[in-house]
Amino acid sequence: MTTLEKKPDFSLYSNAFGFLRQPLDFDPINSDAEWIVTGVPFDLATTGRSGSRFGPEAIRKASINLAWESPRWPWGFRLKDYLSIADCGDLVFEAGNASDLCESLQLHAEVILAEGKRMLTLGGDHFITLPLLRAHARQFGPLSLIHFDAHTDDYDEGGVFDHGTMFYHAVKEGLIYPESSVQIGIRTHYDQENTPFQVFDAGYVNEAPVTEIIDRVHMTVAHRSVYLTFDIDCLDPAYAPGTGTPVCGGLTSDRALQLVRGLQGLDIVGMDVVEVAPAYDSAGITALAAATVALDMLYIQAAGKLDR
Ligand SMILES: [Mn+2]
Structure with missing residues (x-):
């Protein structure tokens, strides 16, 4: 009888795994990790092209291509030396029931936040940010929002479950401080007179020096705790075609990553x-952009520990 020899796993694509080739851990509460990754395969609040329920799967798959680089450019250190993460798989909710999604998420x-852990969530349509903000505001109090998007998503019209209305409700419910919140990359109709948010529209963000924009974001947010949400349609459709509501004239992935x-x-x-929404993607570039943004978000957190 021969025994199978266990070889070191140098092949990126073998086996089954979560974001960044982390093992899936369906028990986030008892996990040792500080940051919990959750996929939310929900797109029932989409007004245009649906399909973002397949987003988490596509982002995880694209993240394989980012898992090998260590230390990562331009950070110069290894994420796992400073940050522990676990992927708890996808949120389970009743199919076709947006109310249940809301409550379950x-x-x-x-529960995760009450354990002192923090969350990186992969959508899903943008509506998922509303129940997430409710949970975060309960744990941390009202927050500043940093919101990358082509759309302001603060429309007061729309159904109960509508991925264009979350930030109208978030203000109304007292979850966020609008005056210290900023929306970046907007290029659909907004009215700076009437919106409570600081809007850095695509015209400005595509032209201004990155350092100036970053300084203004830091000034706007001031000392407050922040929830960071990135709608991949902030990027130009050239960089992120795989999304429900693409709008031309957006950011390059390079500029967006510098800002993040x-x-x-x-x-x-x-x-x-x-x-x-992978069905509209080409060559997986949208999922890759999203995985890269998510990874650099984790690097921001790790870099914060480096400074201490
Ligand atoms: Mn959007």
Whole structure:
């Protein structure tokens, strides 16, 4: 009888695993990890092209391509030396029931946050950010929002479950401080007179020096705790075609990553990347962009420990 020899796993694509080739851990509460990754395969609040329920799977798959690099450019250190993460798989909710998603996601987040852990969530459509904000505000109090998007998502019209209305409700419910919240990359109609948020629209963000934009974001947020949400449609469709509501004239992935990296030093207590819809993607570039944004978000957190 021969025994099978266990070889070192140098092949990136062998086996089954979570974000960044982390083992899946379906018991996040008892995990040793500080940051818990959750996928939310929900797209029932989508107004345009649906399909972001397949986002978490696509982002995890794309993240394989980012798992080998250590230390990672331009950070120069190894993420796992400073940050422990676990992927707890996807949130389970009743199929076709947006109310149940809302309650289940909020509860999932509340339990994890109450354990002193923090969350990186992969969407799913952008509506998932509302129950996440409810849970985070319960744990941390009202927050500043840093919101990358082509759309302000603060419309007061729309159904109960609508991925264009979350930040209208978040203000109304007292979950976020609008005056110290900033929306980056907007290029659909907004009215700076009437919106309570600081809007850095795509015209400004594509032209201004990155350092200037970063300084203004830090000034706007001031000392407050932050929830960071990144709708992948903030990127131009050239960089992120695989999304429900693409809008031309967006950011390059390079500029967006520079801006995300510039957020280090802020007290970011929760983060998500949403709206990847792989059916409209080309060559997986949207999922890769989302995985890269998510990874650099984790690096911001690790870099914060490096400074201490
Ligand atoms: Mn959007």
